[in-house]
Amino acid sequence: MSRTLKLAVIPGDGIGPEVIAEAVKVLDIVVPSTDLVIEKTPFHLGVERFLETGDVLSEDDLAAISRHDAILLGAVGGKPGDPRIPAGIIERGLLLKLRFSLDHYVNLRPTTIFPGVVSPLAHPGTVDFVVVREGTEGPYVGNGGALRQGTPHEIANELSVNTAFGVERVVRYAFELAAKRERKKLTLVHKTNVLVNAGSLWSRIVDAVANEYPQVSVDYLHIDAATIFFVTDPARFDVIVTDNLFGDILTDLAAAISGGIGLAASGNINPTNAFPSMFEPVHGSAPDIAGQQKADPTAAILSVALLLEHFGYAEAAARVNDAVAADLSERGTTVRRTSDIGDAIVARLA
Numbered sequence: 315m316s317r318t319l320k321l322a323v324i325p326g327d328g329i330g331p332e333v334i335a336e337a338v339k340v341l342d343i344v345v346p347s348t349d350l351v352i353e354k355t356p357f358h359l360g361v362e363r364f365l366e367t368g369d370v371l372s373e374d375d376l377a378a379i380s381r382h383d384a385i386l387l388g389a390v391g392g393k394p395g396d397p398r399i400p401a402g403i404i405e406r407g408l409l410l411k412l413r414f415s416l417d418h419y420v421n422l423r424p425t426t427i428f429p430g431v432v433s434p435l436a437h438p439g440t441v442d443f444v445v446v447r448e449g450t451e452g453p454y455v456g457n458g459g460a461l462r463q464g465t466p467h468e469i470a471n472e473l474s475v476n477t478a479f480g481v482e483r484v485v486r487y488a489f490e491l492a493a494k495r496e497r498k499k500l501t502l503v504h505k506t507n508v509l510v511n512a513g514s515l516w517s518r519i520v521d522a523v524a525n526e527y528p529q530v531s532v533d534y535l536h537i538d539a540a541t542i543f544f545v546t547d548p549a550r551f552d553v554i555v556t557d558n559l560f561g562d563i564l565t566d567l568a569a570a571i572s573g574g575i576g577l578a579a580s581g582n583i584n585p586t587n588a589f590p591s592m593f594e595p596v597h598g599s600a601p602d603i604a605g606q607q608k609a610d611p612t613a614a615i616l617s618v619a620l621l622l623e624h625f626g627y628a629e630a631a632a633r634v635n636d637a638v639a640a641d642l643s644e645r646g647t648t649v650r651r652t653s654d655i656g657d658a659i660v661a662r663l664a
C-alpha cells in the first residue's frame with residue numbers, strides 16, 4: 315500500500331528555482347525507499363507573476379495550495395529597492411499570507427554545525443539547538459499605519475499583537491519538543507524589560523506551562539543578551555522559544571554562526587495538520603547571486619528532510635541529513651555550482 319502526498323511546489327524568485335530544482339531531485343531519489351508517492355503541483359508565484367498580472371496570490375491560488383498536504387517553497391521577493399515592486403508586496407502578499415492563512419504558528423528553525431563546516435566563531439563548541447519562532451503574531455500581523463506621511467511630523471506605527479491563545483500554543487509546542495530532546499532545556503527569548511505587556515504575557519505563559527514539564531529546565535534571556543550568547547556560547551542553547559520578529563533575526567544569526575545562510579532549513583508548521591505545513595530555506599531570493607548557479611541548495615535540501623520528518627519518515631529524513639553531512643565534510647573550501655552540489659548529494663542517496 316502506498317501513501318500519496320500532494321506537494322505544492324513554489325520555486326519563487328531569484329535563487330528559489332535554482333535551489334528547489336536540487337531539493338526536488340533529492341526528494342525524488344529518496345522517496346522510492348518509502349511507501350510515499352509524491353504528486354507535485356508547481357505554482358508560478360512571485361515577482362514575475364506580479365509584474366505580469368499585478369496579482370500576488372489570488373484566493374483561487376490559496377484555495378488550490380490549501381488542498382495539498384504540504385508546500386515546498388524556494389524564496390520570494392525582489393531586489394530590495396526595485397522601484398517596480400512596492401515594498402513588502404511579495405513578502406506580505408505571498409509568504410506571510412501563506413503562513414497566516416495556513417496557520418503556521420510554529421516556525422521551526424534547527425541549527426547545528428555539521429562536521430567539517432567552518433564556523434566563523436573561534437570556539438563554537440557543540441551547537442545543536444532549535445528556534446521555535448512564533449509564526450502568526452507579533453509585529454508581523456500588519457496592524458500598522460502612517461499619519462502625515464512624507465511630512466516632518468510623520469508617525470509610523472506597527473502594532474505587535476500577542477494573544478494568550480497564540481503564545482500558549484507555540485510555548486506548548488516548544489515544551490513538548492524540549493521534553494523529547496536529550497538536554498530538555500528551554501530558553502525564552504524576549505525583551506521583557508522594555509516590551510512589558512507582551513513580555514509579561516510570554517513570561518507568565520512560559521511559567522505556567524513549565525509546571526506541566528518539571529523535567530524541562532527553563533531559563534530566560536533578553537534578546538540583546540541572547541545575541542551575545544549566540545556568538546560567545548551557542549552550545550548553551552537547546553530549544554529557544556521566541557516571538558516572530560526576534561525569531562527572524564536570531565535565526566539569520568544562527569545560520570551565520572553555523573556555516574552560513576545556505577545551510578539553514580525551516581518548517582512553517584501547522585501542528586494540527588488542519589492546513590498544509592510549508593518547508594523552505596531560511597534564506598531569501600538572493601538577487602545578488604541569482605541565475606548564476608552560485609547558490610548553495612543545502613538549506614532547501616535540508617528542508618526536504620524536515621518535510622519527511624514531519625510526515626513520520628524519520629529514516630528517510632536521516633538519510634538526507636547523512637548525505638548532506640557527508641557532502642559537507644568533503645566539501646572543504648571548494649566552490650561548486652548549485653546543481654553540482656545537488657548532484658553530489660543525490661549520488662550519495664542513489
Ligand SMILES: NC(=O)c1ccc[n+]([C@@H]2O[C@H](COP(=O)([O-])OP(=O)(O)OC[C@H]3O[C@@H](n4cnc5c(N)ncnc54)[C@H](O)[C@@H]3O)[C@@H](O)[C@H]2O)c1
Nearest residue numbers: 389390391392405575576596597598599600602603609610
Ligand atoms: N523566505 C523567503 O522567501 C525570504 C527570506 C528572506 C528574504 N526574502 C526576500 O529575498 C530578497 C533578498 O533579501 P536579502 O538580501 O535580505 O536576504 P537573502 O537571504 O536573499 O540574501 C542575504 C545574503 O545571503 C546570500 N545567500 C542567501 N541564500 C544563499 C544561498 N543559498 N547560498 C549562498 N548565498 C546565499 C545572498 O547572496 C546575500 O548575500 C528580499 O526580497 C527579501 O524580502 C525572502
Ligand SMILES: CC(C)[C@H](C(=O)O)[C@@H](O)C(=O)O
Nearest residue numbers: 391405406409410562596598
Ligand atoms: C521575507 C520575510 C517576510 C521572512 C520573515 O521575516 O519571516 C524572512 O526573512 C524569513 O526569515 O523567512
Ligand SMILES: [Mg+2]
Nearest residue numbers: 562563566596
Ligand atoms: Mg528572515
